[in-house]
Amino acid sequence: MAAPATPAPSRVCNVTGFTIERNGQRLALANGVVAIALLAFGGFQAILIALERQGLAISADWWYRLIASHGTTMLLFWLLFFEVAALYWGSTMLLNARMVAPRLAWANFVMMTAGVLAAQWAMLSGNATVMFTAYPPLEGHPIYYAGVLLFAVGVLIACIHFFANVVVAKRERTYEGSLPLVVYGLAAAAIIALYALGTGAVAYGMLFLNSIGLLETVDPATYRLFFWGIGHGAQQVNLAAMVAVWYALIALTVGGRPVNEGLSRVAFLLYIAFIHLGAVPHLLVDPGLGTSHRIMNTSYMLYLAVLASLIHAFSLPASIEVAQRERGFTKGMFQWLKKGPWREPGFSSLVLSIVVFGFFAGVTGVLMGTMQLNMLVHNTLFVPGHFHSTVVSGTTLAFMGISYYLVPILSQRRLVAPKMARWQPYVFAAGVFTFTVAMMFAGQLGVPRRVPELGYEAAPLGLDQFVTGPVPLIMLVVTLGGVVAIVGGIMYVYIMVMTLLKGERTETPDDGLRIAFGPAARMRAPAGEGAVETAAPTATVTADGGEQEHEHITGLKGRWRRWTRFEAPGTYLLVLIFLAWFVVFYVIAHVNLSQSWPVG
Amino acid sequence: MSEDVSEDVGKDRGDLPWQQRMLDNLWLLIAISIVVPGILYLGWGLWELVELPTWGAR
Numbered sequence: 001m002a003a004p005a006t007p008a009p010s011r012v013c014n015v016t017g018f019t020i021e022r023n024g025q026r027l028a029l030a031n032g033v034v035a036i037a038l039l040a041f042g043g044f045q046a047i048l049i050a051l052e053r054q055g056l057a058i059s060a061d062w063w064y065r066l067i068a069s070h071g072t073t074m075l076l077f078w079l080l081f082f083e084v085a086a087l088y089w090g091s092t093m094l095l096n097a098r099m100v101a102p103r104l105a106w107a108n109f110v111m112m113t114a115g116v117l118a119a120q121w122a123m124l125s126g127n128a129t130v131m132f133t134a135y136p137p138l139e140g141h142p143i144y145y146a147g148v149l150l151f152a153v154g155v156l157i158a159c160i161h162f163f164a165n166v167v168v169a170k171r172e173r174t175y176e177g178s179l180p181l182v183v184y185g186l187a188a189a190a191i192i193a194l195y196a197l198g199t200g201a202v203a204y205g206m207l208f209l210n211s212i213g214l215l216e217t218v219d220p221a222t223y224r225l226f227f228w229g230i231g232h233g234a235q236q237v238n239l240a241a242m243v244a245v246w247y248a249l250i251a252l253t254v255g256g257r258p259v260n261e262g263l264s265r266v267a268f269l270l271y272i273a274f275i276h277l278g279a280v281p282h283l284l285v286d287p288g289l290g291t292s293h294r295i296m297n298t299s300y301m302l303y304l305a306v307l308a309s310l311i312h313a314f315s316l317p318a319s320i321e322v323a324q325r326e327r328g329f330t331k332g333m334f335q336w337l338k339k340g341p342w343r344e345p346g347f348s349s350l351v352l353s354i355v356v357f358g359f360f361a362g363v364t365g366v367l368m369g370t371m372q373l374n375m376l377v378h379n380t381l382f383v384p385g386h387f388h389s390t391v392v393s394g395t396t397l398a399f400m401g402i403s404y405y406l407v408p409i410l411s412q413r414r415l416v417a418p419k420m421a422r423w424q425p426y427v428f429a430a431g432v433f434t435f436t437v438a439m440m441f442a443g444q445l446g447v448p449r450r451v452p453e454l455g456y457e458a459a460p461l462g463l464d465q466f467v468t469g470p471v472p473l474i475m476l477v478v479t480l481g482g483v484v485a486i487v488g489g490i491m492y493v494y495i496m497v498m499t500l501l502k503g504e505r506t507e508t509p510d511d512g513l514r515i516a517f518g519p520a521a522r523m524r525a526p527a528g529e530g531a532v533e534t535a536a537p538t539a540t541v542t543a544d545g546g547e548q549e550h551e552h553i554t555g556l557k558g559r560w561r562r563w564t565r566f567e568a569p570g571t572y573l574l575v576l577i578f579l580a581w582f583v584v585f586y587v588i589a590h591v592n593l594s595q596s597w598p599v600g
Numbered sequence: 601m602s603e604d605v606s607e608d609v610g611k612d613r614g615d616l617p618w619q620q621r622m623l624d625n626l627w628l629l630i631a632i633s634i635v636v637p638g639i640l641y642l643g644w645g646l647w648e649l650v651e652l653p654t655w656g657a658r
Contacts, residue, residue, distance in 0.1 A: 178624050191633045225645045265623045272629050276637035288649045297640055
């Protein structure tokens with residue numbers, strides 16, 4: 001590979017074998033650190049919000065301020081800051097390339113941080129209690145809109161910088177052929193972000209001009225149309241980045257490769273073309289849009305993006321299964337899964353986020369993307385249940401998993417408290433799973449979202465529907481699950497902060513981790529905890545230099561033996577179970593619909 | 601990750617199937633990502649809103 005035209009200081013990573021350029025390393029770390037700080041800040045707000053549900057902590061006034069700040073922090077600031085870190089990491093380290101304009105990237109970092117601080121000030125001071133959606137005619141302080149705009153423009157510039165890095169890397173031939181799949185997934189995220197940030201700039205730009213008196217009025221329906229381009233579009237950026245991180249975690253933890261890389265790329269293409277239509281379900285009760293627009297986009301075009309997710313839903317576990325079987329775990333349907341590195345935080349984060357995202361977040365998302373079914377739960381607590389299972393169980397957990405590797409590798413510090421790291425994904429996932437499912441149950445019973453007091457105590461006419469019966473118990477489960485999730489979040493932040501501040505400087509930052517990729521996979525620790533577990537070689541070299549294949553799948557008896565014709569039979573069975581779950585969920589939802597609005 | 605790089609490393613780009621060249625073309629992907637939702641979601645939605653008699657009324 002040819003050297004860059006203007007070489008910057010760089011080093012070869014002992015763990016992965018990649019060339020790490022200093023600018024890319026520092027910028028990825030800086031953006032990642034701010035992201036983790038924002039996660040901690042948003043998590044602290046979540047404690048107060050969860051406790052308020054039991055009437056323990058704060059007033060309704062502060063609850064709305066915190067909901068506004070918590071939503072904006074977690075849905076925009078934390079995730080997009082982390083994604084900028086991932087874009088810089090992917091376009092430099094994974095391509096053995098360099099940052100094209102590091103000074104611009106630092107200026108951009110300062111601008112994004114300033115935007116976050118400005119918006120936070122406005123929200124927490126009570127000058128912009130407009131919630132995450134900021135629907136007009138609610139009015140916020142101009143500094144709020146300016147802050148969000150600065151941040152959005154900063155992310156846009158970071159995406160453009162990512163493309164510039166990729167183009168220059170190609171020209172300097174630091175990689176050949178197609179982009180590696182992980183970088184391709186990050187490129188899909190950056191591409192999706194361009195449209196999302198563009199529509200967001202129009203939406204927030206209208207409100208900013210209105211707030212300083214340069215635009216007399218903002219049409220609410222037009223605003224909502226543009227807003228959901230970023231409101232939901234930003235979550236689609238998360239989706240593509242999360243899938244890319246999943247593929248990276250498979251490579252890191254079990255040394256797996258996609259079973260059909262071309263098909264995985266086609267799935268990313270489907271995201272790029274159709275995933276933005278996932279914004280339409282937010283507008284299903286808007287009176288301005290016609291029925292054709294709603295039904296065409298939600299019940300037809302959106303399914304092309306769902307198809308992409310179904311492709312990944314097969315490809316990801318199949319990649320794990322094939323890698324594990326190649327390692328010798330060939331017995332039966334699920335030895336490959338049972339013998340997975342479950343004590344490795346990257347692997348547990350990977351599997352837990354895939355399972356919860358697929359079985360709960362994805363299925364409920366498709367349900368809410370169906371116009372008729374959406375009406376059952378629109379604006380109820382089911383909606384936060386859905387998006388917490390996507391953004392927290394899915395994206396946040398996946399990002400936590402990859403940071404157990406990126407932070408030590410980029411900072412060249414040994415991970416602090418590796419035993420706590422083993423448990424953290426389980427604690428966090430258990431808490432999030434509990435409160436998201438409880439939220440969905442509450443939403444099924446009609447409990448509204450964005451209401452601090454379910455008895456409407458401050459209203460002239462109270463409502464006891466949600467303060468009697470099963471709802472108080474369900475809301476208690478929401479709070480308890482939230483507290484457990486917050487404990488898991490604190491564990492994560494503690495490990496990251498202590499690693500950055502107190503972690504021992506080392507040339508082998510994978511100590512305490514078990515990486516199955518690159519030079520680290522060459523078993524620097526052939527025995528003991530760090531070793532990559534292997535059951536038996538799957539192939540042996542014969543005297544004539546050829547390979548004698550061992551049986552790829554063993555131990556299946558009776559009619560199950562015919563499943564050995566599949567390369568990944570365990571995954572095949574799992575996806576059939578997943579599809580059955582999908583059907584059951586859909587049938588239950590339609591039964592509920594028929595009981596809500598009987599026909600005839 | 602980098603080990604995922606396509607088996608077509610070293611081939612001249614012209615030798616690659618058109619499907620792969622299309623998937624590798626970032627500018628085409630960007631265009632698709634803007635045109636498809638730009639028409640189906642934004643353009644169509646705006647057209648319906650502007651047609652409303654109350655659109656733009658104060």
